[in-house]
Amino acid sequence: MEEMTTKDFDFALINEYFVGLERQGPGSPEATTKALSFIGNFSDELKIADLGCGTGGQTMVLAQNIKGTITALDLFPGSIDKLNATAGKLGLRNRVKGVVGAMNSLPFQNEEFDLIWSEGAIANIGFEKGLNYWRRFLKRGGYIAVTYESWFTEERPAEIEKFWVDAVPEIDTIGHDISIMQKTGYVPVAAFTLPENCWIDTYFIPQKARQEEFLEKHAGNKTVEAFIANLRHEADLYSKYKQYYGYVFYIGKKL
Ligand SMILES: C[S@@+](CC[C@H](N)C(=O)[O-])C[C@H]1O[C@@H](n2cnc3c(N)ncnc32)[C@H](O)[C@@H]1O
Numbered sequence: 001m002e003e004m005t006t007k008d009f010d011f012a013l014i015n016e017y018f019v020g021l022e023r024q025g026p027g028s029p030e031a032t033t034k035a036l037s038f039i040g041n042f043s044d045e046l047k048i049a050d051l052g053c054g055t056g057g058q059t060m061v062l063a064q065n066i067k068g069t070i071t072a073l074d075l076f077p078g079s080i081d082k083l084n085a086t087a088g089k090l091g092l093r094n095r096v097k098g099v100v101g102a103m104n105s106l107p108f109q110n111e112e113f114d115l116i117w118s119e120g121a122i123a124n125i126g127f128e129k130g131l132n133y134w135r136r137f138l139k140r141g142g143y144i145a146v147t148y149e150s151w152f153t154e155e156r157p158a159e160i161e162k163f164w165v166d167a168v169p170e171i172d173t174i175g176h177d178i179s180i181m182q183k184t185g186y187v188p189v190a191a192f193t194l195p196e197n198c199w200i201d202t203y204f205i206p207q208k209a210r211q212e213e214f215l216e217k218h219a220g221n222k223t224v225e226a227f228i229a230n231l232r233h234e235a236d237l238y239s240k241y242k243q244y245y246g247y248v249f250y251i252g253k254k255l
Contacts, residue, residue: 013227019078020210024054025120026199026247027147032061032119035249038190039115039143046114049073049137051103052121056083056096057202062117063092071108073101104133111139118146120247123168127177131184131252138254144186147194147247150174156244163237164245174248186252194247204235 018024046068050059053072056079063070074080083098101107103118104125116138122130127148138144149164151173164171172180174191181188211228218224 010223010227013224015076015078017210017214017227019055019076019082020214021206022055023057023202023206024079025147026194026203027058027119028194028198028202029058029061031147031194031198031249032058033065034192035145035190035251036062036065038251039145043067047071047112048115048117049106049108049113051106051116051118051134052124053079053083053098054121055079056086056098058117058119059083059096059098060086060090060092063087063090063096068095068114070096072096072098073103073106074098075100075102103130106134106137108137110136113137114139114142116142116144116146118144120147122146122148123170127170128180128184131181131186135185135254140254142254143189143251144254145249145251147249148177149245150177150193150248151245152193153244157241160237160241160244163234171245177248177250181250181252186254188250189253190249190251192249194249196242198247199238199242204238207231207235 046066048062048066048068048070050062050070050072053059053074056072059070059072072080072083074083077100080098080100083096087093087096087098099107103121116134118130125133130146131144134144149168149171151171154173178188178191211231214224215228
């Protein structure tokens with residue numbers, strides 16, 4: 001076996017941790033279906049891409065609520081294996097296909113999709129860059145729906161400002177992000193903030209047991225301890241500062 005670099009190890013570790021969870025970011029079936037309600041004209045032929053799909057929490061909700069085929073893409077092979085297994089269990093294999101790939105180098109044709117979906121993942125490429133780059137893969141009249149971290153207020157306490165600017169340097173206000181959507185060539189159709197239960201019930205609470213078992217499995221491993229401490233810090237900051245930031249669903253249409 002080749003020697004693993006720290007970066008490889010971190011990648012493997014994060015993958016292993018998150019594959020054990022149903023969702024890898026805040027969201028809920030209700031939020032996904034609410035976002036879908038802003039997108040009209042569903043046909044049997046709809047082609048959908050779900051970018052940064054993780055293990056497919058939102059992919060299955062999409063598949064169960066609209067007709068058409070979904071190509072779900074993520075960098076982590078373990079997440080894609082789990083997504084394809086879940087699609088099989090739910091009888092969705094003929095309509096849902098998970099593929100390993102990078103969202104900044106998509107293996108798709110121009111104007112291939114009617115709908116591009118992405119929950120909690122666009123920050124990995126950058127909000128403006130992602131909207132700009134993904135637009136070419138949408139048909140004219142196609143829709144994009146993404147969730148992205150945004151500030152709810154013009155100003156906020158330094159502690160939370162620093163945490164999020166370190167994590168997502170481009171983070172900005174909802175008004176600014178809607179203007180980016182317009183600037184990158186979409187008509188903004190809707191924007192709504194994800195309610196607290198999308199963070200607490202589907203993201204932080206399921207992680208509690210996962211963190212305990214992960215620490216036990218990797219007992220004495222300092223990298224794992226630091227990784228879990230960081231996740232717990234994120235949850236603490238959310239309960240302290242949730243009035244200042246959150247995820248927002250941005251829905252736009254390509255003319
Ligand atoms: C916060 S998780 C969200 C996962 C899922 N959409 C959800 O909401 O549960 C972000 C996902 O983006 C994926 N990701 C990060 N960088 C990526 C890239 N460059 N290309 C494709 N996927 C990427 C990660 O592997 C991870 O599954």
